[in-house]
Amino acid sequence: MDKSKITETEISIDKLIAQDRDELARFVEVYSPRIYRLAMKILNNEQDAEDVLQETFIKAIHAISGFEGRSSLSTWLYRIATNEALMLLRRHSPGTVSIDTPAEEDEEDQEALQIVDWSNQPEVKLSAKEVRLQINEAVSRLPLGQREVFALREIEGLSVKETAEILNVSESVVKTRLLRARMRLRQVLNDYFIERQKREVTDD
Amino acid sequence: MTENGDCCDYCAMISEFIDGELPPDLCALLEEHLASCDNCTIVLNTMKKTIELYREDEGIEDLPEGVKRRLFTTLSLSDYLPK
Incomplete structure (x- = not known):
């Protein structure tokens, strides 16, 4: 995890905003394993995790100009990914996805x-x-x-x-x-x- | 949610204790309790071990090849994939 933190500081937000392709590729390379791992843990399904992974980066690259740096880039990405995972679960079984189910x-x-x-x-x-x-x-x-x-x-x-x-x-x-x-x-x-x-x- | 209803408060403390996030005064209280409560000592030992076991199994360090290829292709970055 230390290794990835070093890499995180090396990603240039300005270049991402400018849609610099080299930087976008590095950004995807660095963060995609973590996002996929997170999606797998939440969804426990390879296809769903892959869908969430793709959606997360499509949205992130599209919305990067709105990234204000109040949180770290990874926190921002994790937030997009957890929202995507939740939306996917709701699409699959509308009305049944509650954060706290099943009854504890x-x-x-x-x-x-x-x-x-x-x-x-x-x-x-x-x-x-x-x-x-x-x-x-x-x-x-x-x-x-x-x-x-x-x-x-x-x-x-x-x-x-x-x-x-x-x-x-x-x-x-x-x-x-x-x-x-x-x-x-x-x-x-x-x-x-x-x-x-x-x-x-x-x-x- | 504990083996022993009376120890419920201690389970929350045990969890934070393992993370090193329990304030010192509560640490002292917990340690005192652990000295006389076998159940909570076992909860501490087994919870620690549980955490150790699932942290050992972090799983995915790299994306599966197909997943990576499809991701880069979707993002129109396929020219950055290893040839």
């Missing part, structure tokens, strides 16, 4: 009573691939608002403030959504490792 009250009842510290289990290392599948699957099932915060804050490494700015919510909303996402993912892994342990005992 169920979660409270679902919490396991079994308290196990699996953080140092050797299995965590051994089953990395399976653990990843569990995580990806769980992320895709988070409510949209949590998924957005998760992708920006945890994967893209943005601060609470930047994440709040991009999503146009308060910092405390970002913190709450992040906490819920973390608790949920931790719970999923918790269940997974407990299940594994049970299986191993049975297999023996």
